[in-house]
Amino acid sequence: MAFGGSLWILILYMTIFIHSLLFAWGVCYRLTRMQLPRGISCRARLLAFDFFLGYGLVLAGILEKLGICHRYSIIRVGPLFIPIKKDPKLIIKDLDFNGVPVRVYWPKTSPAGKRRGIICVHGGVGLFGSIRTTEKICRSIAHQTDSVVMCVEFRLAPEHPYPVPVQDCLTATIHFLKNAKEYGVDPSRIAIVGESSGGTFATAICQELVTREDLPRVRAQVLVYPFLQSVDFDLPSYQQYHSVPPLFRKRAIKTGLTYLTGKKINIDGILKGAHVPPVLREKCKKWISADNIPEEFKARGYVPKAPAPFSEELYEQVKRAGETMFSPLLAEDDIIRQLPETFILTCEYDVLRDDGLLYKKRLEDNGVPVTWFHVQDGFHGIMAMAGWQSIEFPSTQKCLQNVVEFLKGL
Template sequence: MIWRILDVWISPKHYQGLIIKDLVFDGVPVRVHWPQTSPAENRRGVMYFHGGIALFGTMRAFERTCCYIAHQSESVVVNVNFRLAPEHLYPTPALDCRTAAIHFLKHAKEYGVDPNRIAIGGDSGGGTIAAAVCQQLVARKDLPRVRAQFLVYPFLQAVDFNLPSYQQNRSIPLLFRKRAVKHGFKYLTGKMINVDGIIKGAHVSADIWLKHRKWISADNIPEEFKGRGYVPAVPPPFSEKLHELCKRGFETMFSPLLAEDNIICQLPETFILTFEYDLIRDDGLLYKKRLEDNGVPVTWHHLQDGFHGITVSFGLGPFEFPAARKCLQHVADFLKGI
């Protein structure tokens, strides 16, 4: 509840030189940001899905982020106000985002956007949704192909919560391990459950471990990320009860890292940003490897001086962390290149 109150308290910052309108894309509220200058041709378009584990966050709270990206990259940026759990459980938030993305791809020219230059992305849980939506859209041959995806410290898998970063950063704000897993499964199930067994891995069957171990393993994490007290975990006894409660968490809409190679290889050029002191840093590292192994071009930035959720501080004057602006500038620079 307190995070929803803070979302309202945090005031947006509008940039001069932008035209901003609240619209509805096939039933989904959005806020569209256009640069005022008249381009010689249709602009690139950007779909932004905000973070918050689909429990927190609002269009308003991420307005500063979207204004900055629109201004710096000279793009038309769509900030999507998708519905939140627990009022609207998984996969409703992701389906809202997919609906908005399909509308934008179909009607891009009506918004002054080149349909072949549309990027989809977001931060944290919004990055999860962006990755999942991009995977689902590869099968839509009736739509323009998504030009790029950008994922800022995304959560991408619900299999292994003992990867190096999950151990090293388990007590670093703003994303503590136990709280993150608890909120993630509240989005999934609508319930606040005891997650101690899930953190240990008791919800994962032998078949799932066997199938996904080649993708989700500390063996795929570069050695320089395995310090700071990392100890390989021993899987606990399997719990059928936990598995039944959590099994939808292995769907690719919730865990995009589990998608098959025949989907991954069709994904567009990708930007991934990770922070050293982020609980879910290794999700981004593992997805980077999977994409590159499947021939997808990846631009990766890793910031040593950041932690999860830091971009929320952007535009808050003395409360802004330097890495927040650096992060968003990397996103804008990537978008300018597509």
């Protein structure tokens, strides 16, 4: 009995020691590697948020190395503790759309006719996130726009790498379009809203559907700071904000490639562009180039760099990154010009800012109506905090309200 008690005391001390080391490492690492531009509001709050995020990722990495579980399964545990409260103004049901779990929100007020339908796709790089993490945003959109909202619970990588997550979203979207009237929705008034990687999925889905004459046309796409291309990770925003939390450049690429391949890949050569075949680079330079970024966005510093020599080995590891379902900015013009009216939200302090700017230009060049909202003090993930008052930032609700106003106009 005494030995057992001593063992537990030893385990307790070891646990405290490990957490202390992690805490000290986290403080030193963040203070020496992180950039917090003065233009970001509530900088201390963002610093604290990213510290605990990084702390959790490191702890999850240790558990992965011990063979207990993969790191992303630990991050997924948190949302399970988010309480789901009843809403007196909404009917909320968990349904199955052709094998894909979804959650649908109906306003209880009597509609004058068929309602607008909104498909919401959550972020999380295809590795984490769920219906629960976007619950407050879905409820808010349903309330404020008097729309039927459907959120997709797609399967996640690394267990189900690309293209499974986006294919799940496509399957659920097609079901919703085909059966819109059954859910009280006008088939001609369905929009797709995606945040972060959800914006990537929404973009890819809209591109996939433009040739489907058997389905109602999607009315609009709403893309909130989406990832859209894997050709150039040295655009001005990638250079300027490579160390701005929470989406550091290396973190973005590492997690994105884990979603793509289901495994970890050395990204050093990919950061320098060695994975892009010369033929593809030549084809895409008219679409993906710093020359297409307005000069005002280069003012914080930009130095053009030549890509590293092409590596066949790297290309073979990540060649599916060139598919338009992963990198929608690579779609041909005949697809782009058929896309629906678009809302794009970009944040200044976000490595993905220029992806949004480049897509905005491509859409406009091809005659697609674009509404653009740029958050001057924003960073990646700022809208995902909507409804969580303790961690909301000054521009969080501003982002959501601009999305809502666009949707109300459809």
